[in-house]
Structure formats: structure tokens, C-alpha cells
Amino acid sequence: MSTHRTRYITLTGASLAIAATCIPATAFAATSPSTADKTFVAANEQVNLAEIAISQLVMTHSSSAAVHTLAQKTVSDHMAAKAKLMAVAGKLGLTLPTAPNAMQQAQAAQLKGLTGSSFDQLYLRDQVAGHKMSIAGTNTEISTGSSTSVVSYARAYLPVAQMHLSMAQADLAAISGGGPGSVQAGSGGQAATNGSTDLRLGWSAGAVGLALLGGGAVYADRRRRALQ
Template sequence: MNLSPRLALTALVTGIALLAAAPAAQAAPSAQDQAWMASAHQGNLAEIAAGQAAVAQASTDTVRQLGQMLITDHTTLDASLTAAATQLGVTLPTTPTPQQQADLSAVTATSGAAFDSAWIALQIAAHRATLAAGETELASGSEQQVKDLAAAAAPVVQHHLDEALAAAPQFGVPTSVPAGSGGQAATGTSSLGVALVGAGLLLVVVAGTRVVRRRA
């Protein structure tokens, strides 16, 4: 059956439209994109909780003000993230990771100067990890909307890290990598310090193993 020119043109335009729309409909955030979104959301939740703990328990204005900054900034970042997740069909966790919860519990179990020192140490470690995760997303992510979120978060997270590093000497907190040696233990954060040192030793062991394999 022959189609009239108008019907044929309509069919052609419709077909082109469907073909053009098909890739968009099939496109989805990669596993890397989804992993970063989940991690970033949990990080935001953890930082908001940490900020609330600082406002409630800190013994200095410095830590209280940093805590309020975390609440404000990470709430804003998370609003954009959750909106994008809804749009992209990505399901996000509802709580921080068990490790993040345990780390904050260890900090909130202290008080006074020990709390302030432990809190600053935790923020240095947490924000360094967040920056590293964002760099991985920017390098390996595939969904531009997600990469844009990582790019927008980076300067905010860097600012938080810079503020924590600037405050660290006031509380006797080491700023080198890995953080958490005897200085933290002396301020009542031995469990957090041991965890961070352990992570650092693991990295050293892994690096050493790679060197041996290369020489072999």
C-alpha cells in the first residue's frame, strides 16, 4: 500500500524522532556514577550529623562554627544530589555507612578538648576521602550530570578540608598523611588514630607488594 507524501513524511519524522530518543531513554548512569552518588550521599549525611554533633558538643567556637558550616553546605550539596538521583532513577542509601557511624560515635563519646581534637581529625580524614572519590568520578564517570555534581562539590569539600587543616594546630592534630598518630591518641582519640594508622600501613604494604611484583 502506497502512503501519501504527507503520511510518508510524518512516518519518517516520527521514525527519526524515535531513533533520536532511543539512546537517551536507554542511557543510564554507569556503575561508577551510581557508586559515587551513593558514596557522596552517605558522606553528606555523615557530615551533617558530624556538624550537628559539633554544634551540640564542641568546647570551642572554632569547632562549633565549622560544624554549622558543614550542616549548611552539605545540606545544599545533598539537595542537588538527591534531585539528580531521582531524575536519573538512582536509589540512594538512607544512612551513613556503618564505619562513618562508628567513627562519629567514637568522637561523640569524648568531651571537651578531646572532642574538639577528635572531631577535627575525623573531618580531615573524611574530607580527604571525599575529595579522592570525587576525583575518581571526574576521571572515570560517564554521566555528565553526575560528573557536574562531583565538580561542583569539589571546591566546597576542599574549603572544608582547608578550614579543618588550618584549625588542626590549635587542637594538636597532625595534618600529615596518614593522619592519626600519637598526637591524636594523647587527646583521647586512640581508636580513631589506630584505625587511620592501620589504613596507612595497609597502603604501604600494598605499595610494597606491587614493587616486589614489578621487580620479579
């Protein structure tokens, strides 16, 4: 038994040694993280951190069932992504950021100040914008990344982000969060193109006309009396 095990380890070691000598040097270079890989990893971790933070706000700031469903899904998926990314980063010796970026923090602060429908509108608009940007960055990593483990992570992450985007877009459309459908911002009529001018001139002309009319009547009356 012991002899077999020793022989097995030896063979395995020999195989690995042979395999290592057969792999071209460029293959090692291809799997080491490039600057773009490192940037993607850092950015994606910040997306995970931001998604987890703002989706947790939903629990206390929204009463929409659809928004809660999306938030629960994003928290769950981004926590799973975070765990996978931590493993990838550990393997590559990369240090991950511990906080969202400035824009994400500003968006979280904006969300914290809202409740109800305004919160839902902003949350969903941010979800659509954030996931579109995240997907764009992920696609770039897939097509240009160097590290096989980072690219592999990106490939697994992409459909998850695409699903979140679809859910957010559908929810946004359902609550008319695309923006104002109308704005009623005038009741005076003074800015009506040509209309205000016509109006002022009209009343002015009317007033002058009435004055002339009155003056004319008085003049006619006096003239008639003088003739009598």
C-alpha cells in the first residue's frame, strides 16, 4: 500500500514536471494578471460592494414587491460574486478595495434620503445605469483580459449582470420611472409666442380706441350744441 502510494506520488510529480516543461513560457505570461485585469477586478469588487449596500437600503426604504425581489436577487448574486472574486484575487495576490467608489457612494447617499416611489424610481434608474456600465466593462475584460482566472470570472458574472439589468429595466418601465410624462409650468400666458405681444397690444389698442371713442363722442356733442 505504502509502496503504491509512494510510486503514485512520484509518478504524479514526474508528470507535473514533464507537463511544466512542455508548457510554453507564454502560457504563464497569459495567465498572469495584466493592468486591465487588475483594474477590472477592483472595479467589479466595488460594484459588488455598492450593489450589496444599496440593495440593503431597499428593505427599509421601499414598499414595492418588485423592487424587493430585485434587491434580494442582487444582494444574493453579488455576495456570491464577491466570494468568487475574493478567491480569484487571493490566487493572483491582488488586494481588493474595501469601499465603493465616490460616484457609488454619492448615489447611496442620495438614495438614503428618499422613500416610497421616489426611492424606487432612483434605485431602478441607478440599477439600469450601473448594470449597463458593469456589463460593458465585463465584456471588455472577456475580449481583452489576460488572466484566465479573471476572464473566467468575468464570463460567469456576465449573464448574472444581464439578468439584473433585464429585471431592473422591466421594473422601471412598470413604475413609469423613465421620467416625467408632462410638466405644467405656466399659467400666465405671457410667454405665449406672439400671444403675449398680441394680448398687450390688443388691450392697449382697445383702451386707446375706447378713449378716442369717448373723446369723439364728447367732441361731436359739443359741436352739435355749438351749432344749435
